[in-house]
Amino acid sequence: MPDTVRNERLSDVWGYAAFFGWAAVYIGARLILELETLDWRTRAVVAIVPVPLFAWVLWNVSRGIGQMDELQRRIQLEALALAFPLTLLLLMTLGLMELAIGLNPNDWSYRHVWPFVFLFYLAGLIRAKRRYE
């Protein structure tokens, strides 16, 4: 097996490891933080634990995009070109609705809103990939 192919596969393995590692730790942190018995210092530490892992995921994504060819990069750009304005639209709407009627933080806190950004990116990715198929 050529070195470049081996390195790409190793890179993929680390990418998946980073993602699933972060997902497991994030879910664990969410479950722990649901407990009311912990003091605030412990809760703060638990809340911070997933952050470096997510930074590792982002670093892997960034490196992966750097290894893509020009069309793949364009697809990523078009995905973000949809996700970014949709995110702005969501945040603006929530901000105005919060002023208007007061949103329940249990329904519309940051922890509930940020997955939408990921969903917008996925929608943009699917749309862009279809365009060039």
Next chain:
Amino acid sequence: MRNRLKVLRAERDWSQADLADALGVSRQTINAIETGKYDPSLPLALRIGRLMVQSVEEMFFLDDAGGPSRVTPAAKGKK
């Protein structure tokens, strides 16, 4: 923009994957170029030209140009 990439590739009996490997791009990129859904960057077009031993003008042309560049080597010599 249109191109003759599919014809040139077929003449050499290369698959899209063969060409993609030779150029260091994905097969999807080759397919998108061949179907006219994506116009390659100038560096990629030049790399394709080098591989196919063709000039960029002989492979890629505008929709309203009617076909490959009609500038022949003889015509170039007269300039």
